Amino acid sequence: MPSASPPRAKRAASASRHTARKSASGQRARHRLLTRAAIETLFGRLAALDPEPRTELIHASDFQLLVAVVLSAQATDVGVNKVTRVLFARAPTPAAVLALGESELARIIGSLGLFRTKARNVIALCRLLLERHDGAVPNTRAALEALPGVGRKTANVVLNVAFGAPTIAVDTHIFRVANRTGLAPGKDVKVVEAGLLARVPAAYRQHAHHWLILHGRYVCKARKPDCAHCVLRDLCLWPDKSPGENP
Numbered sequence: 001m002p003s004a005s006p007p008r009a010k011r012a013a014s015a016s017r018h019t020a021r022k023s024a025s026g027q028r029a030r031h032r033l034l035t036r037a038a039i040e041t042l043f044g045r046l047a048a049l050d051p052e053p054r055t056e057l058i059h060a061s062d063f064q065l066l067v068a069v070v071l072s073a074q075a076t077d078v079g080v081n082k083v084t085r086v087l088f089a090r091a092p093t094p095a096a097v098l099a100l101g102e103s104e105l106a107r108i109i110g111s112l113g114l115f116r117t118k119a120r121n122v123i124a125l126c127r128l129l130l131e132r133h134d135g136a137v138p139n140t141r142a143a144l145e146a147l148p149g150v151g152r153k154t155a156n157v158v159l160n161v162a163f164g165a166p167t168i169a170v171d172t173h174i175f176r177v178a179n180r181t182g183l184a185p186g187k188d189v190k191v192v193e194a195g196l197l198a199r200v201p202a203a204y205r206q207h208a209h210h211w212l213i214l215h216g217r218y219v220c221k222a223r224k225p226d227c228a229h230c231v232l233r234d235l236c237l238w239p240d241k242s243p244g245e246n247p
């Protein structure tokens, strides 16, 4: 008859490993959330570096901002600026874009991903702006999200940049920074957005969107975060920081 002790020993070892894992992850979970004081310091530093952060999407009107943000889905700001420079020179208003027509618009924005869908949406969006809003960009989330190609993220950017609302549009950069630092961890953008709205101090909420995007784009990069030169390094809770001189 096989002895009971090896399986028991195995079970004990496995239970101990499980407890260790649980405690390690519990420890990490407890430490994955920045304190209020650390969050104040974090935004104080980002604000000191860039007191008035701006979107990098080039635009000369709320309408152009809206179109640029719609075009920026799965595209870089640099790529969007390249096509909008041509587009807005020829068609700066909803009526002018509508007059271009869908196929000509698709040709102009052809270097962007999903350009056919984007062209279709932008044409429909211009038509709706003219029909419902006299060609102006509406300033409510509901009216914005009713426009073709405009989801929550685009509405958040437009509300923030054009109308000064303290919204935070969680894109890939913000999602990464919020998770890595422990500012507002979450598995999906909705959780991160809710976490940010709850945790970013009111005084910093207006510009938090751009500070976090720019930090993610230029410092806390996806593949090679520049932790050595990051002003948040001593606050950041990410365990896999790249090597550097500071703690």
Ligand code: SF4
Pocket (backbone or CB within 6 Å): 180, 181, 219, 220, 221, 225, 226, 227, 230, 231, 232, 233, 234, 236, 237, 238, 241, 242
């Ligand atoms: S220390 Fe590194 S991981 Fe943390 S915010 Fe800075 S760049 Fe990102």
